[in-house]
Amino acid sequence: MEQLALKPISKVSGSVTLPGSKSLSNRILLLAALAEGTTEVHNLLDSDDIRHMLDALEHMGVNVTLNQDKTVATVKGCAGALKTPLKPLFLGNAGTAYRPLTAVLAATQGEFELVGEPRMEERPVGHLVDAMRALGADIEYLKNPDYPPLRINGKSLNGGEVEIDGSISSQFLTALLMASPLFSGDTRIQIKGELVSKPYIDITIGVMAHFGVEVNNDNYQSFSVKGGQTYQSPKRIMVEGDASSASYFIAAAAIAGGEVEINGVGKQSVQGDIGFANVMEQVGAKIDWYDEKLVVRKGELKGVDIDANAIPDAAMTLATVALFADGPTAIRNIYNWRVKETDRLAAMATELRKVGAQVVEGHDFIEITPPTKINLTDIDTYNDHRIAMCFSMVAVGGHEVLINDPGCTAKTFPTYFDVLASISV
Numbered sequence: 001m002e003q004l005a006l007k008p009i010s011k012v013s014g015s016v017t018l019p020g021s022k023s024l025s026n027r028i029l030l031l032a033a034l035a036e037g038t039t040e041v042h043n044l045l046d047s048d049d050i051r052h053m054l055d056a057l058e059h060m061g062v063n064v065t066l067n068q069d070k071t072v073a074t075v076k077g078c079a080g081a082l083k084t085p086l087k088p089l090f091l092g093n094a095g096t097a098y099r100p101l102t103a104v105l106a107a108t109q110g111e112f113e114l115v116g117e118p119r120m121e122e123r124p125v126g127h128l129v130d131a132m133r134a135l136g137a138d139i140e141y142l143k144n145p146d147y148p149p150l151r152i153n154g155k156s157l158n159g160g161e162v163e164i165d166g167s168i169s170s171q172f173l174t175a176l177l178m179a180s181p182l183f184s185g186d187t188r189i190q191i192k193g194e195l196v197s198k199p200y201i202d203i204t205i206g207v208m209a210h211f212g213v214e215v216n217n218d219n220y221q222s223f224s225v226k227g228g229q230t231y232q233s234p235k236r237i238m239v240e241g242d243a244s245s246a247s248y249f250i251a252a253a254a255i256a257g258g259e260v261e262i263n264g265v266g267k268q269s270v271q272g273d274i275g276f277a278n279v280m281e282q283v284g285a286k287i288d289w290y291d292e293k294l295v296v297r298k299g300e301l302k303g304v305d306i307d308a309n310a311i312p313d314a315a316m317t318l319a320t321v322a323l324f325a326d327g328p329t330a331i332r333n334i335y336n337w338r339v340k341e342t343d344r345l346a347a348m349a350t351e352l353r354k355v356g357a358q359v360v361e362g363h364d365f366i367e368i369t370p371p372t373k374i375n376l377t378d379i380d381t382y383n384d385h386r387i388a389m390c391f392s393m394v395a396v397g398g399h400e401v402l403i404n405d406p407g408c409t410a411k412t413f414p415t416y417f418d419v420l421a422s423i424s425v
């Protein structure tokens, strides 16, 4: 297996331009494909998760052309008329492709098989399938109940009143919302349990609005969408930089200093993970906020105790920032770390202990006490892009670290280690 030896970094300084947001890219591609009209998507992310969505759309007859560096896509909308693909749609481990496609295809005439990487078969999808079945969808589990792969016999659905469990993943509600305008009648969705990762629902509602569909959100408890609508292309749409990817550069500047300008997200960001910048201000980073960029400098780093339910992805970065804080850090209300690329609570606890931290791993929290001495060790990355990127903070803190399988960053940020090198001194 490939291993990357990251040498100690004494300072980070300069400017980075973030790749496009994963969450926005895959939502926009799917709605552009379903829409009436042609959409030019700018600053699209070029990564594995997006490629899986693009391949799936292509296999269903959608015409997409990409520019040379694959950051501008021209999508000819099919006005809801996706074709039955000749083979199963392989969606890797991309939740933002798998979940929305499950709901949308269940409401589209045709037969579809949705498959993925082995880990995708361990990531639950039952809450979404339950809701879709309650609306009359014909979805079959091909291996284990509640988990991918799925066979979908798509057909016209009427909509109506439906409940969905929101306690494990917001992606199920996102998927149901995106499919709702395709139902013939109106839909009213009631949330069961406490909805997690709420800011991602704002992203969904915002993208749907760009495509001409309004969602009524009653305090994240119930949602309503009118039926019988076709998405309308906005003609041109710009993807903002990825706020989760920004977290690594915010953290790096806060730990190592120098000054880093991060282009692509700022005060105007629609992504909840921008909240990581506020958390880092609490930790001690010095941040200047502009509409679409941040400038970050080092500060004295304090341990904090936060509820990170709203920023589950960026919060992982805090777990490695914690290695350099002056006291313990607690990250709470993150049970669903366990059902993402790997069991992230267990994996982060194991790898942080290898570096020398004292760690308490709870059912839905992690507490990290910084080590007195950082050990030289190799970091297992569990095919989880974020673990690979998070542990680069060890080098940023001035200690060599060996990252196993660094190529796993291809899920959302294939050029991450090059971009980090470009600002490292």
Ligand SMILES: O=C(O)C1=C[C@@H](OP(=O)(O)O)[C@@H](O)[C@H](O)C1
Pocket (backbone or CB within 6 Å): 022, 023, 024, 095, 096, 168, 169, 170, 171, 174, 196, 197, 200, 312, 313, 336
């Ligand atoms: O809707 C989205 O774009 C996402 C929602 C979050 O998942 P959960 O809602 O499962 O927490 C997040 O972790 C994921 O990376 C992207």
Ligand SMILES: C=C(OP(=O)(O)O)C(=O)O
Pocket (backbone or CB within 6 Å): 093, 094, 095, 096, 313, 340, 341, 386, 412
């Ligand atoms: C949880 C993640 O991915 P997914 O979109 O596959 O859920 C992630 O990117 O951290």
